[in-house]
Amino acid sequence: MKTITIEGQLRSEFGKKATRQIRSEEKVPCVIYGGAETVNFSAPAKEFKNLVYTADFQLAEIKLDGKVYRCVLKDLQFDVVTDELSHVDFLELVEDKLVTVTLPIKLVGSSVGVKAGGKLVSKLKALKVKTLPKNLVENIEVNIDNLELNENIRVEDVKVEGIEITNSPRIPIASVVMTRQLRQEEATAEKESKKK
Known part of the structure; x- marks a missing residue:
């Protein structure tokens, strides 16, 4: 899994004045929760670019x-304003402590419904999960090979070992809908068969 390294300095002063001073130096105040202690620090704003402005986990x-x-x-x-x-708030990973995170969904395979002329519609980009740090993955792969025309893959259809998905089970992740062209072709075929 991709890891971004951030080098920072521990903070000793707090309050609005100290925070303003940190920001004026183009640094970002941060906190680490979840471990043995809460850690306050600051780090240069540019160090967060690859961590914050990405859809990757x-x-x-x-x-x-x-x-x-x-x-x-x-x-x-x-x-x-600006x-x-x-x-930034961080959660420290402790080996035997469950962590709740949002993992992106990666659709894999090629749907039989799409091959039949349908259109794949992605309805959910990420899943909220609860797991131990050792089970964390970059994304959750959802296989769409068996996704038929006018069918959905729902949250309840996704099973990942060691990971509990906390989203509502009935929420659709992806579906294959009928395209306008396919509907017109079916309507034309139906008219042709009635003429005979």
């Missing part, structure tokens, strides 16, 4: 004063 390796924290991105805040990153 990635781990963050945060280096602070010789100590390394393995984390996942938990929450982001942006400035309402749209710059203003705060």
Whole structure:
């Protein structure tokens, strides 16, 4: 799994004045939760680019004063005026502690419904899951080979070992819908058979 390394400095001063000072130095105030202790730090804004502005699920390796924290991105805040990153929350990965994250869905295979002339419609981009850190994956692969025309693959159809999916089971992930051209062809074929 892809890991982004972020080097930062521990924070000793807090409050609006200290936070403003950090932001004026083009750094982002951050917090790491979930481990033995809560860690406050700051890091240069440019270090977050590959972690924040991507649809990929990635781990963050945060280096602070010789100590390394393995984390996942938990929450982001942006400035309402400038749209710059203003705060980041991380969740530290602890081996025997369940973690809740959002993993992107990757549709794999080629649907029989699409081969028959239908159109694939992706309805859900990611799944919310609960798992141990060792089971984390970059994405959840959903095979669409058997997806027929006018059918759906739902959350309940996805099974991944060691990962509990917390989305509602009836939500559709992908479906194959009939295209206008296919409907017209069927209507024309029906008219032809009535004429005979």
